Amino acid sequence: MGLGSWKRRGRRTVAAAALTTMLVAGTAGWASGRQQTPLTGPPPGTSSWRTDTVLGTRLPDPATASPGQIADFFRGLSAPEQHGLAVRHPSVVGNLDGAPIPLRYEANVLALRTAKTRARADAQDTSLPPRVRATARVLAGRCAALLASGHRILAFDPRGSGQVAEVYGDLRTAHHAAVVVPGSDIDLYSFDRAKDRYGTPAGMAKSLYKAAGGQTAVVAWVGYTTPVGLGPDAATGRLAEAGAPRLARFVQGLTATGTSKPAVFCHSYGSVVCGLAAPRLPVSDLVVLGSPGMRADRVGDLHTRARVWAARDDSDWISKVPHVELLGLGHGTDPTDPSFGARRVPAERAEGHTGYFAPGTDSLRAFTDIATGASS
Structure with missing residues (x-):
């Protein structure tokens, strides 16, 4: 390794050490508690979607089918068949990449209404801890705002x-x-x-x-x-x-x-x-x-x-x-x-x-x- 390479590596090491020091100094005592668990995997409701045989055929798996394959699947359905899937599985269709865009809007309206209803019920349930009820009230308000006229919601996942x-x-x-x-x-x-x-x-x-x-x-x-x-x-x-x-x-x-x-x-x-x-x-x-x-x-x-x-x-x-x-x-x-x-x-x-x-x-x-x- 030449002298230039050693110098560059040294500068990178010093910079990385400075970054580490900055983060530790600036976040000590709370950073670990604020680490996030990433949301991964298919949309909510995928389990029931996978077992649905209403169309007489297996529905494309949201976890493995490509957006192109999903688009092709929906092109082969009639408008009533598409609408039926959105009604039966709004949380899946609303987040399904490759599904028709207007259908996703329709499905997310249904998913937002369902989430709002559930959240309002949880907010009024005195058997739940106060923090859970407070969170439910916030979610209900959020859903109500997104349901207001003029919003085009292409994805919605409250998890x-x-x-x-x-x-x-x-x-x-x-x-x-x-x-x-x-x-x-x-x-x-x-x-x-x-x-x-x-x-x-x-x-x-x-x-x-x-x-x-x-x-x-x-x-x-x-x-x-x-x-x-x-x-x-x-x-x-x-x-x-x-x-x-x-x-x-x-x-x-x-x-x-x-x-x-x-x-x-x-x-x-x-x-x-x-x-x-x-x-x-x-x-x-x-x-x-x-x-x-x-x-x-x-x-x-x-x-x-x-x-x-x-x-x-x-x-x-x-x-x-x-x-x-x-x-x-x-x-x-x-x-x-x-x-x-x-x-x-x-x-x-x-x-x-x-x-x-x-x-x-x-x-x-x-x-x-x-x-x-x-x-x-």
Whole structure:
């Protein structure tokens, strides 16, 4: 090993040690308690779906059938048969990548109504612990809000901290599509919070949809378990490794039903998910913003045909995180580093870690050009 290699390895070791020290110092006493258990596997209700013979044939297994196979299966059904499956198995159909998009909307309305009814009953059940009843009240309110007119819910799973995907625009008629993948501290209850609007996937998606003038349908996707705070989950790829296959299936499901290849926008830890999913993502563009790294040293390591873009403003605190990957800590090269090879998105007018989609910023203008196919 040459002197240069030893120096580079030494710098990476020091940086990794600094990252470890920062995390331990900043999270001692609570980090281990805030580690998340990732939600994996097929949708809720899969067991009853697997044993259903109402159509005289075995239904495609949500755990093993590809989105393309599921799309083909539904194309072979009549409208009443499709509707019947949505009524019998709303939690499966509503989360089934490859199922027709309008059918998923229909199924998720049914799943939300069922979840709301159950949650309200639990909230009033005095035999349950107060904490359980309080959680049920919150879930009931969340379901009621998502059932309000105008919402297009493409995925809904109340298990754990909850997962959801909401569509802005019409995926069937829009000329283009985009998907927003969030970073830490996002779940069913916080994906559209009013505070720090442009730091939420719903706020990002709505801003992009409005800026694109309706040409692009945008999905706010919260389909993986995100880290909470700056503990070990944020410094390692464990949750990203669980989330990447889910993102890949979701996007494959969109394209299997006729949606054009989307541009995927990955914020913060979401860019780690996107980096790991990249080889399996049928997308036109992969855009990372405020990224701690993509678990890759350069664009070529992502093994994607998509154009790769990166944005980071000077005031984003993520620039102070060591961009290394060593002994499982850190996420690799800074995607905005010229050596990485991504196309640079201007972000001089963005502010902080969550300001990239704010109206009037050069970053939002560039994102709009990417999402509408106007950027070269």
